[in-house]
Amino acid sequence: MKIEIIGFPMFYGCDRPGVEFGPDKLREVGLVDLFKKNNEYVIDRGNIEVDQVDPSKKYASHTSMKYLTEVVSGNERLAETVQNAIQEGNLPFVVGGDHSLGLGSLAGVKSATEEDFAVIWIDAHADLNITETSPSGNIHGMPLGASAGLGDELLTELYVKGQKVKPENIYILGLRSVDEGEEVIIKEHGIHTWRMTDIRERGMEKAIQELLHKISESGIQHIHLSYDIDSLDARHVPGTGTPVEDGLEFEESKQLVSSIIGTGLVKSIDFVEFNPITDRNNLTLNSSVSMLETFSEALGRINS
Numbered sequence: 001m002k003i004e005i006i007g008f009p010m011f012y013g014c015d016r017p018g019v020e021f022g023p024d025k026l027r028e029v030g031l032v033d034l035f036k037k038n039n040e041y042v043i044d045r046g047n048i049e050v051d052q053v054d055p056s057k058k059y060a061s062h063t064s065m066k067y068l069t070e071v072v073s074g075n076e077r078l079a080e081t082v083q084n085a086i087q088e089g090n091l092p093f094v095v096g097g098d099h100s101l102g103l104g105s106l107a108g109v110k111s112a113t114e115e116d117f118a119v120i121w122i123d124a125h126a127d128l129n130i131t132e133t134s135p136s137g138n139i140h141g142m143p144l145g146a147s148a149g150l151g152d153e154l155l156t157e158l159y160v161k162g163q164k165v166k167p168e169n170i171y172i173l174g175l176r177s178v179d180e181g182e183e184v185i186i187k188e189h190g191i192h193t194w195r196m197t198d199i200r201e202r203g204m205e206k207a208i209q210e211l212l213h214k215i216s217e218s219g220i221q222h223i224h225l226s227y228d229i230d231s232l233d234a235r236h237v238p239g240t241g242t243p244v245e246d247g248l249e250f251e252e253s254k255q256l257v258s259s260i261i262g263t264g265l266v267k268s269i270d271f272v273e274f275n276p277i278t279d280r281n282n283l284t285l286n287s288s289v290s291m292l293e294t295f296s297e298a299l300g301r302i303n304s
Ligand SMILES: NC(=[NH2+])NCCC[C@H](N)C(=O)O
Pocket: 098, 099, 100, 125, 126, 127, 129, 134, 135, 136, 137, 138, 140, 141, 142, 177, 179, 228, 230, 241, 242, 273
């Protein structure tokens, strides 16, 4: 399987500049070679074009979703690129940028995949907000909800009409910052979660066992893995928009990612929310590279 690296240089979904430099910063320190170390075929598709707009116009297209027009147009381009990659038998590895890119990724996966697929979302946040529940109006807090078909049609109809993933096929791990409205959505739609409290109580090993068991029971053959670096403990990632304490340690995160990729079912991946501008002493850069090495090694193992 060829790995296709796709950059998505956008900050409009989190409304805090800096994350748009994530893909190029990671290329600068050897992103492509890092994948080539363990994988024979790696191509860099470059960056998706993002329409630019002045921050004073963030509410120009919607009163409660910031930068709606630009988030949607960029994600439609991303969806097409992801769809093409999968249809060619390649694995799209989308590097953000903020997590609103989940909208485009999942629309692309949906368009390229006939059967149901699972989404594993590793994140401190649930990203299940709809316009009415969002405390911020930031679309990076909404991609999973919209992909599940919830909320405003302006997001749910992106690229392909309707629901991209069934709520029962969504698995969120690392949660520790969930908005009230998101709690209701998790309950109502039976979304599977492993919060940090669960992981601390039962251990990562057990969480992984439970996760893989549920997925194997579902019969699903395609997993989309969406990795938000703010799932790591705040002290490892000062350079991310919304760091949260009491998060994952490297060892736990690496074990989780390796086990998920080890199933051989992961066909598409996102890696998001690294902000080189707000980083301190390259801490977040180093954390990102260290995690990317794990992705590369795990993919190398199933690829060989
Ligand atoms: N992808 C992320 N980092 N999302 C953070 C979301 C924070 C908050 N729940 C919001 O909706 O505004």
